[in-house]
Amino acid sequence: MTVRLRVAPSPTGDPHVGTAYMALFNLAFVRQQGGAFVLRVEDTDRARFQADSEQQVKDMLHWLGLDWDEGPDIGGPYAPYRQSERLDTYRPYVEQLVASGNAYECWCSSERLAQMRAQQQAAKLPTGYDRRCLGLTREQRAELDGFTETPVVRLLVPEDPPLHFADLIRGEVNAPRPDDQVLLKADGFPTYHLAVVVDDHLMGITHVVRGEEWISSTPKHLLVYDALGWDRPAYAHMPLLRNTDKSKISKRKNPAARLTWFGEQGYLPEALVNFLGLLGYSQPDGTEVFDFAQMSRDFDWSRVSTVGPVFDLEKLGWLNGEYVRALAPDDFAARGMPFLQSAGLVADPASDDERATLDALVPLVQTRVALLTELPALVRCFFVPEEAFSIEEAAAAKVTGSGTVLTAAADALETLTDWSTETVQAAMDAALIDGLGLKRGKAYAPVRVAVCGASVAPPLPESMAVLGKERVLRRLRVAATTLG
RNA sequence: GUCCCCAUCGUCCAGCGGCCCAGGACUCCACCCUUUCAAGGUGGCUACGCGGGUUCGAAUCCCGUUGGGGGCACCA
Numbered sequence: 001m002t003v004r005l006r007v008a009p010s011p012t013g014d015p016h017v018g019t020a021y022m023a024l025f026n027l028a029f030v031r032q033q034g035g036a037f038v039l040r041v042e043d044t045d046r047a048r049f050q051a052d053s054e055q056q057v058k059d060m061l062h063w064l065g066l067d068w069d070e071g072p073d074i075g076g077p078y079a080p081y082r083q084s085e086r087l088d089t090y091r092p093y094v095e096q097l098v099a100s101g102n103a104y105e106c107w108c109s110s111e112r113l114a115q116m117r118a119q120q121q122a123a124k125l126p127t128g129y130d131r132r133c134l135g136l137t138r139e140q141r142a143e144l145d146g147f148t149e150t151p152v153v154r155l156l157v158p159e160d161p162p163l164h165f166a167d168l169i170r171g172e173v174n175a176p177r178p179d180d181q182v183l184l185k186a187d188g189f190p191t192y193h194l195a196v197v198v199d200d201h202l203m204g205i206t207h208v209v210r211g212e213e214w215i216s217s218t219p220k221h222l223l224v225y226d227a228l229g230w231d232r233p234a235y236a237h238m239p240l241l242r243n244t245d246k247s248k249i250s251k252r253k254n255p256a257a258r259l260t261w262f263g264e265q266g267y268l269p270e271a272l273v274n275f276l277g278l279l280g281y282s283q284p285d286g287t288e289v290f291d292f293a294q295m296s297r298d299f300d301w302s303r304v305s306t307v308g309p310v311f312d313l314e315k316l317g318w319l320n321g322e323y324v325r326a327l328a329p330d331d332f333a334a335r336g337m338p339f340l341q342s343a344g345l346v347a348d349p350a351s352d353d354e355r356a357t358l359d360a361l362v363p364l365v366q367t368r369v370a371l372l373t374e375l376p377a378l379v380r381c382f383f384v385p386e387e388a389f390s391i392e393e394a395a396a397a398k399v400t401g402s403g404t405v406l407t408a409a410a411d412a413l414e415t416l417t418d419w420s421t422e423t424v425q426a427a428m429d430a431a432l433i434d435g436l437g438l439k440r441g442k443a444y445a446p447v448r449v450a451v452c453g454a455s456v457a458p459p460l461p462e463s464m465a466v467l468g469k470e471r472v473l474r475r476l477r478v479a480a481t482t483l484g
Numbered sequence: 485g486u487c488c489c490c491a492u493c494g495u496c497c498a499g500c501g502g503c504c505c506a507g508g509a510c511u512c513c514a515c516c517c518u519u520u521c522a523a524g525g526u527g528g529c530u531a532c533g534c535g536g537g538u539u540c541g542a543a544u545c546c547c548g549u550u551g552g553g554g555g556c557a558c559c560a
Contacts, residue, residue: 010560045559110558117556126486127556152558163488176487176555185558192560216488216555239490239553246552275496278509282497288509305497308553312495315510325523367523378521425519444519456521 003035004204007061007068008196010042011053015060015259017249017276017311018211018241023066024276024292025238025304026209031296038203039071041082042196044189054082060259064269065292078203083195090190093198093228094153094183102227103183105151106133112146128179129154153184155193155220162222168207168236168301178220193217197224200233209236212308213248236301239280240308249311256311266339266372268327271320278315280305289322321370329362336375343376345383357382360466364458381452382466389475395455396483402446403484408436409447410476419469425461450479 007023009015030037039061041054058073070076080086097103106129113129120127133141134156141147157178167173183194190198200208215237225232241249241257251257262272270291277295278288281304287294324332337358340346346354358379365378381389412431416423432443448460451472457463464472 008560012560042560048559106558113557121485121556124485150558170489174488179556182558187558189558191558196560211554212489213554213560237489242553244495248554278496280497286498286508288497306490308490309497310495312510315496318510321523365522368521370522428519440519442519448520452520454520458521460519 006038012048039068109148399446406480
């Protein structure tokens with residue numbers, strides 16, 4: 001049997017990391033098994049619906065390389081893949097459930113339901129629908145209070161509903177007894193609980209992989225499968241990603257909950273994918289730097305943890321550095337360019353000169369960047385117009401009184417006809433180390449500040465070679481007076 | 485409140501009865517390398533929540549307890 005899995009985001013806002021996390025594990029298994037991966041849009045909540053959300057989700061998933069085989073944009077044998085376009089397919093099943101006595105209509109107003117729950121909680125009772133409408137006709141119910149015109153359809157949970165199910169990650173799971181859950185809302189839209197089951201069945205989904213938060217509603221779904229006479233899928237409930245305080249990861253408490261945040265912050269998609277594959281999961285050999293293909297190759301549900309991992313940015317930052325350093329030089333330049341452009345250091349599109357300068361800088365900065373957002377500060381002095389070049393105050397303060405050193409360096413460099421890393425360094429060493437008797441660290445510090453404007457910068461002779469004789473000399477002579 | 489899930493260094497993982505007075509990674513600290521900062525190298529700090537069992541033997545199994553998390557919507 002060929003395996004079919006899906007990821008089913010709800011277009012209610014900015015794409016969530018949890019969606020990528022689920023997609024990754026779904027997909028790792030799908031690709032290992034040679035099955036199909038479906039993207040289904042669960043847009044049954046018209047109150048929270050956001051029109052641009054679906055596209056953002058698709059963009060983010062593509063950015064991460066987590067691509068689907070069937071979906072609303074590319075179609076497939078089970079189209080449509082948007083639940084709002086499938087309203088007609090749910091209706092017959094609702095009718096069937098009502099006819100078979102597995103569901104019933106309910107006219108209770110939301111006010112009455114809220115009041116009922118409050119009372120139950122005050123009485124320290126489990127909350128749940130009290131079945132006020134069960135067995136009543138519309139007319140009979142209308143005579144009682146808390147009545148509302150348009151009914152919903154509720155699942156009738158039997159005395160002994162199925163509460164146990166096998167989970168690929170957790171083994172036998174014991175879930176709580178469900179409430180008489182609403183299946184069809186008053187607006188005619190199905191709730192999640194009806195729509196997932198119907199769609200998963202109709203779309204031939206074999207494995208339902210979702211967050212742990214769904215464990216408690218699985219019995220409802222089981223009930224619907226059974227009532228409709230359908231085979232149950234296999235279940236895998238993933239651990240929930242957490243904030244630092246261990247609560248379920250949220251956009252409110254954690255910027256990383258927002259998928260679009262990572263690109264803006266200079267993270268590489270392959271690093272994020274790798275990192276997500278490290279949360280609640282590990283490679284059999286303990287490898288920590290691995291790509292999707294490797295993860296998929298020996299993917300195993302039994303290796304997925306049941307403990308919700310804290311989404312810790314520090315390790316992701318390290319991992320990102322690993323990936324940044326592993327980038328081919330031209331790839332690094334290409335990925336870094338947008339950050340230089342948005343910092344206003346490079347024109348958009350970049351000129352040939354600017355490209356050439358960046359290419360020359362790559363070997364100097366690639367090991368010094370963990371996040372792409374760190375690049376602009378590191379290369380600022382190479383791109384900034386001479387008139388706008390300035391020395392950081394703190395850096396200047398560290399080397400005040402080095403006019404002699406700077407002048408000596410400038411004088412020595414002035415005579416150079418061949419301008420390269422080697423000749424520059426030789427000239428500086430001769431003038432400052434041999435000539436003034438300074439140690440290299442002492443000698444280079446003021447020069448670095450004068451030329452780069454900061455006390456932390458890429459290697460000095462290399463930087464000076466890239467900068468060119470003219471600009472270096474000008475900066476040295478200016479600094480010789482200002483730092484004199 | 486109620487039901488369910490979970491429990492190894494600060495964090496992410498390994499461990500699935502003896503190889504563990506617990507191993508790797510991130511972070512932090514020290515040292516080496518070194519023209520600054522990185523990168524790289526070496527070393528170090530730090531954990532099986534607690535209490536009972538079971539067993540010759542428990543981080544690993546069982547029970548309890550404590551702690552954390554999630555669900556309890558005409559949201560997903």
